[in-house]
Amino acid sequence: MAIVERPQVTQPSEEAPVPANRDLRLERLYTRDLVHVRAFLDRVLPVHYSASFLLHFITANDSHLLTVRDGCSGTILGVVAGRLSRSALDANAVTGHVMILAVDEHSRRLGIGTFLMRQLEFVFRSARSSLQALILQVESSNVPALTFYSSLGFHPERHLSGYYQQSGDGLLMRKSFSV
Numbered sequence: 001m002a003i004v005e006r007p008q009v010t011q012p013s014e015e016a017p018v019p020a021n022r023d024l025r026l027e028r029l030y031t032r033d034l035v036h037v038r039a040f041l042d043r044v045l046p047v048h049y050s051a052s053f054l055l056h057f058i059t060a061n062d063s064h065l066l067t068v069r070d071g072c073s074g075t076i077l078g079v080v081a082g083r084l085s086r087s088a089l090d091a092n093a094v095t096g097h098v099m100i101l102a103v104d105e106h107s108r109r110l111g112i113g114t115f116l117m118r119q120l121e122f123v124f125r126s127a128r129s130s131l132q133a134l135i136l137q138v139e140s141s142n143v144p145a146l147t148f149y150s151s152l153g154f155h156p157e158r159h160l161s162g163y164y165q166q167s168g169d170g171l172l173m174r175k176s177f178s179v
């Protein structure tokens with residue numbers, strides 16, 4: 001199968017500065033990196049993503065996956081991914097759904113998660129200026145992630161009973177923008 005790769009990122013947006021004193025490289029997902037990104041996510045997250053699911057972030061225009069790497073070694077330090085969608089009720093209302101976020105466990109609390117989320121928001125905005133909100137689902141018991149998302153301006157919107165088969169309830173969180 002021929003895979004059409006989109007032009008790669010990317011100058012990081014200046015609105016989302018690189019964490020202080022860090023030599024980081026921001027990239028979109030390349031097909032050649034699929035295996036490495038998948039291995040990273042398998043190591044860091046309890047859920048496992050298929051290669052075909054990840055491939056979607058290379059080929060689909062409304063889906064984006066960004067990696068951040070150590071500028072020297074090239075080691076993957078974090079991954080964020082999401083998809084834009086239009087409201088069924090209002091075609092002008094565009095929402096960005098954050099689907100994956102993971103930072104290497106030895107590189108946390110350095111601002112990398114914040115950097116990735118802001119860069120994804122920038123990529124979403126560049127694609128659709130009418131971005132109205134970011135949404136995501138998170139496990140209700142994942143206190144670090146809840147604190148993290150709150151620090152970025154997300155608010156709990158809805159309790160999702162039994163959303164996660166293995167670990168129980170979830171929470172829908174939203175960050176709204178005025179457009």
Ligand SMILES: CC(C)(COP(=O)(O)OP(=O)(O)OC[C@H]1O[C@@H](n2cnc3c(N)ncnc32)[C@H](O)[C@@H]1OP(=O)(O)O)[C@@H](O)C(=O)NCCC(=O)NCCS
Pocket residue numbers: 044045101102103104107108109110111112113114115137138139142143144145147148149151
């Ligand atoms: C959640 C996660 C992405 C945060 O990434 P990170 O790079 O460590 O986040 P940042 O350094 O940008 O943190 C920004 C702020 O979020 C909050 N925060 C982040 N991790 C936290 C933790 N473990 N405990 C409490 N607050 C935390 C803090 O307010 C932090 O600011 P501070 O360090 O100045 O106090 C990371 O912990 C992770 O990958 N966890 C495992 C995967 C996961 O849970 N993903 C989300 C699934 S929906």
